[in-house]
Amino acid sequence: MDGSDTVHITNEFESYFIDMIKDTTHFSALLAGGIIPADHPQMLAAWEFVHRTIKLIPALNASTDIDEIRNRLADIMGTEIDKTTTIFAPFYTNFGRHIRLGKGVFINHACSFLDLGGITIEDDVLVGPRVNLVTENHPLDPSQRKNLDLKPIRIKRNAWIGAGATILPGVTIGENSIVAAGAVVNKDVPDNTIVGGIPAKLIRSITAAG
Numbered sequence: 001m002d003g004s005d006t007v008h009i010t011n012e013f014e015s016y017f018i019d020m021i022k023d024t025t026h027f028s029a030l031l032a033g034g035i036i037p038a039d040h041p042q043m044l045a046a047w048e049f050v051h052r053t054i055k056l057i058p059a060l061n062a063s064t065d066i067d068e069i070r071n072r073l074a075d076i077m078g079t080e081i082d083k084t085t086t087i088f089a090p091f092y093t094n095f096g097r098h099i100r101l102g103k104g105v106f107i108n109h110a111c112s113f114l115d116l117g118g119i120t121i122e123d124d125v126l127v128g129p130r131v132n133l134v135t136e137n138h139p140l141d142p143s144q145r146k147n148l149d150l151k152p153i154r155i156k157r158n159a160w161i162g163a164g165a166t167i168l169p170g171v172t173i174g175e176n177s178i179v180a181a182g183a184v185v186n187k188d189v190p191d192n193t194i195v196g197g198i199p200a201k202l203i204r205s206i207t208a209a210g
Contacts, residue, residue, distance in 0.1 A: 117150030
């Protein structure tokens with residue numbers, strides 16, 4: 001990262017933001033989930049990362065090879081991405097620091113990860129094009145609407161998320177399971193099952209014979 005990537009930081013949050021760069025466990029309240037007030041100190045500091053990510057995403061999506069995409073996304077995430085994992089551009093995220101990718105993952109083009117609540121994708125997961133992973137919601141109470149309600153998403157080993165599917169906050173997709181194209185998943189998906197529809201429902205179990 002060179003000087004062009006530097007984010008303007010207000011004096012009020014300068015030391016706090018520098019601590020965040022060095023140790024993202026300072027975002028523990030966001031990863032713990034639940035209602036996060038809009039004026040929570042960690043939320044205010046997270047906005048500095050959001051501004052940085054907005055600045056870096058165009059360069060990621062202008063990348064011309066897989067290694068460049070991987071390296072630019074790793075910079076946004078603040079952690080290395082295994083060389084066996086492939087991401088196609090364009091790719092979108094509003095934060096990036098709470099995405100964790102396993103080995104052998106494939107993410108097709110035009111996916112959107114809203115990750116303040118934490119997104120974990122385990123080894124050998126396939127993510128189709130235009131998939132949305134959303135860990136962020138808002139309270140129903142209109143007086144609290146600008147607060148966030150955060151819940152993590154976990155996609156277990158060898159799962160396959162079909163094109164255009166949306167995974168909502170708090171959902172775990174089970175090992176080897178398949179989410180059909182266009183599905184909206186608002187509940188956990190057991191291991192070795194296929195779900196589809198809006199909202200997603202069980203279609204059938206997966207056996208060794210397919």
